[in-house]
Amino acid sequence: MTEPIYSLDGRYYTDPNIFAIEKQHLLASTWQFAGHASQLANPGDYFTFSVAGENLFCIRDKGGELRAFYNVCQHRAHELVQDSGNARLLVCPYHAWTYELSGQLRMGPNVQSTPGFDREKICLTGVRLENLHGFLFVNLDDAAQPMDQWFPGVREQLLNYVPHIDALVPTEFVEIKEQTNWKISVENYSECYHCARNHPTFATGVIKPETYDIQPQGYCLRHTTECQDDLSDMTYPIDLSANDTAGKYSSWFLWPMFSFQVYPGNVLNTYHWRVGRAVDQVVLYRGWYAFDETSEAIARQLARQDRDTTVAEDIRLVESMQRGMYSRGYKPGPLVLDPNGGVNSEHSIRALHQWTREAVDGYL
C-alpha cells in the first residue's frame, strides 16, 4: 500500500536553530525582493533595505545602470547611506572616504600619504541584482542561477497578463504583522483548500473555485483559475475588450518569499514576506501598483477591500496554526494529494515542504 506524505514536523516552524539555518542558507542564496525601479528614477537615487540580516542598498549610477551593494564602507566598516535619497557621490560619514556611484573609491583624506595605497583596488562589494519588469530582486549568492531559470516563463507570462507592467508605480502598501513562522504564512497563501470555508468574498465574487489549481513551474507556484462568467458584480469597472487577459486572474509565487498576483482588469498586486526577529514573527507587505489615475483609484479600493477580507481572514488562521505547532499534542498529518490536482489538493504544500527540506536538512 502506498503511504501518504506527511506534513513537516512542528520544529520546522518553532525551532530557532532551523530559523537561523534558513536565514543563513536559504534567504542568502535565493532571489529576494529589494524594491521597485520607480524609486530610482534619476541617477544618484538610492534606497536601503535588508536581506538575511545584511544591510544593502540599490542605486542608479551616472550611466543609468541599476546596482546593488552591501551598505558598508571598505575602510573601517561604517554604514554608507541611510533610508533613501539622492547622492552625487557616496561619502562615508565616518572619515569621509568618497565613492563613485559605480562603487569605485574616488578619494579619502590623506590616503595618498600611505605607502602602497592603491585606490583602484578598493570598491564597494556588489550584490547580484535583477530587474523583472521594474521589480528589483537581489541574491547574495554570486553563483546563483538567474531568475529566468529559477522561475521559467514568469517574465513572459507577467507581461502577457499585465501589458502595461513596465509603466507601473507603487500606489499603496499594506503592512501586516503576523505572529507566525514565515512558512506558515507562505503555505496559507499557496493553497486554496481552505478558501471555500474561510474566504467567502474571494470564493464567490471573482473566481470559479472548482477550476482553481496551483502547479509548480520551476521554483514558482503558479495559480490559475477561471473567473465567474459575469464579472459585473466586481466592485470596480473592467474593460474586458482591453486585451485578451483582461478577464483573467493568475498568480506567481516565487520561492521563498514573494508573489505577483493579477486580478481581472490586469490589476497587479504583490505579496512580500519579511522574517521578523523571532522564529514565530513575519511581516507581510501587500503592494498595489497602478499606471494612471483610474487604475490608482482601483488599486486603493482593492487594497482596502483585500485588507478587510482575505488578509483579516488569513491572520486568524496562520496565528492559530503557529500555536498548534508548539503543541505537544500535534503529530504531523497526511497531506491531501489528489492525483488530479485542483482546489482541494495540497500538492503545492508538498512542493513547499520539499524545498524547505532541500534548504535546511543538510545543515541539521
Ligand code: FES
Ligand atoms: S569607515 Fe568609512 S571612511 Fe572610515
Ligand SMILES: [Fe+2]
Ligand atoms: Fe487564505
